[in-house]
Amino acid sequence: MQMFNYKALPINVHFGRGRAKEVHSILNEYNFRSVMIITTPEQEADGQKLAEQLGNLCVSVYPKAVMHVPVEVAEQAILEAERLNVDCCLAIGGGSTIGLAKAIALKTALPIVAIPTTYAGSEMTTVYGMTENRLKTTGKDIKVLPKVVIYDPELTLTLPAKISACSGMNAMAHAVEALYAQDKNPIISLMALDSIRALKDALPAIVQDPTDMAAREKATYGAWLAGICLGSVGMAIHHKICHTLGGTYNLPHAEAHAITLAYSVHYNRNADVAAMTQLAQALGGTSHEQVGQLIYELNQKLNISMALKDIGLPEEGPQTVAKIVCDSPYYNPRAYDYDELEQLMQRAYLGLPPN
Numbered sequence: 171m172q173m174f175n176y177k178a179l180p181i182n183v184h185f186g187r188g189r190a191k192e193v194h195s196i197l198n199e200y201n202f203r204s205v206m207i208i209t210t211p212e213q214e215a216d217g218q219k220l221a222e223q224l225g226n227l228c229v230s231v232y233p234k235a236v237m238h239v240p241v242e243v244a245e246q247a248i249l250e251a252e253r254l255n256v257d258c259c260l261a262i263g264g265g266s267t268i269g270l271a272k273a274i275a276l277k278t279a280l281p282i283v284a285i286p287t288t289y290a291g292s293e294m295t296t297v298y299g300m301t302e303n304r305l306k307t308t309g310k311d312i313k314v315l316p317k318v319v320i321y322d323p324e325l326t327l328t329l330p331a332k333i334s335a336c337s338g339m340n341a342m343a344h345a346v347e348a349l350y351a352q353d354k355n356p357i358i359s360l361m362a363l364d365s366i367r368a369l370k371d372a373l374p375a376i377v378q379d380p381t382d383m384a385a386r387e388k389a390t391y392g393a394w395l396a397g398i399c400l401g402s403v404g405m406a407i408h409h410k411i412c413h414t415l416g417g418t419y420n421l422p423h424a425e426a427h428a429i430t431l432a433y434s435v436h437y438n439r440n441a442d443v444a445a446m447t448q449l450a451q452a453l454g455g456t457s458h459e460q461v462g463q464l465i466y467e468l469n470q471k472l473n474i475s476m477a478l479k480d481i482g483l484p485e486e487g488p489q490t491v492a493k494i495v496c497d498s499p500y501y502n503p504r505a506y507d508y509d510e511l512e513q514l515m516q517r518a519y520l521g522l523p524p525n
């Protein structure tokens with residue numbers, strides 16, 4: 171076995187159906203007394219419902235989270251948290267909502283309690299992101315790591331099938347890249363494989379029946395593990411491609427991850443054969459050569475968009491993305507080859523199987 175380092179992140183996780191009903195007692199347990207609930211405009215009603223449940227523990231519902239945390243939105247939210255003198259931000263929603271809570275925490279060091287309602291995984295990481303003049307910058311800071319995370323699969327029942335599928339594949343991408351991370355380690359690899367198995371089983375079941383509670387529970391479990399992977403080890407070529415697709419072309423985050431994953435793993439299929447064989451097995455296959463095709467077929471089962479052109483990538487996108495990725499690469503177990511990457515991005519643009 172190779173040498174490795176392992177560092178666990180200090181987060182208290184409360185997991186299970188109906189756990190959101192315990193928020194009042196959980197907040198009491200941690201001595202939070204004046205809480206600002208953060209949501210997107212679309213989930214304001216969920217925030218209000220939670221506020222009723224919390225009674226005088228909640229001082230405000232702040233329903234202004236939007237995708238990619240624009241700096242102006244963050245500044246307003248920070249002012250509001252300071253004005254109300256709150257002692258905790260309670261984020262209920264997906265990565266956008268948790269992202270706004272992180273922006274507040276970065277400036278104020280206020281603790282975050284996160285109640286994720288998608289599968290994106292931000293709640294388990296020290297990573298924050300903000301957008302200014304259409305440029306997204308990210309950083310890492312332990313201040314933004316939620317103190318408490320409450321996973322209640324019942325809250326994901328309202329997430330539409332298509333968004334659930336893409337969000338779940340976004341989670342799977344974290345787990346997949348953890349398998350061949352520069353700083354991979356045996357514990358994270360175990361979690362990654364269990365995450366992939368859980369998501370592979372749960373997502374098609376959710377697409378068939380979004381009210382399938384057992385599948386929702388399994389997907390939430392897979393997403394939790396994937397979030398730990400994302401928070402614990404470095405990501406590689408796939409995350410670099412998706413950050414470029416989001417940053418340069420503003421493509422929808424989860425869908426871009428879902429479509430691109432098949433091509434990223436195909437590119438890496440021979441790079442870390444042991445990891446890729448494990449990935450193939452977790453996806454129901456046998457050989458590292460199959461990984462791209464297995465993800466591609468899973469996406470077909472999920473009825474999601476299969477082509478980057480259908481989610482907004484312009485025709486020149488494949489060349490530009492390949493160039494940006496090669497010019498400022500993340501670590502990857504395999505060297506960056508512009509021609510091969512460009513050819514794969516062309517196939518992803520058209521939605522053709524990776525080969």
Ligand code: NAD
Pocket residue numbers: 210212213236237238239263264265266267269287288289290291292293295296297298299325326327328329330333337400423424
């Ligand atoms: P999102 O948070 O933008 O949510 C998408 C939409 O779905 C929103 O309108 C939201 O209100 C709605 N929604 C969420 N849960 C719902 C539910 N259960 N029922 C009905 N509607 C629901 O999407 P996301 O994919 O979770 O997050 C994407 C953002 O998170 C991106 O900005 C991405 O960069 C960021 N992110 C950050 C990290 C990190 O570690 N910092 C990790 C993953 C993602």
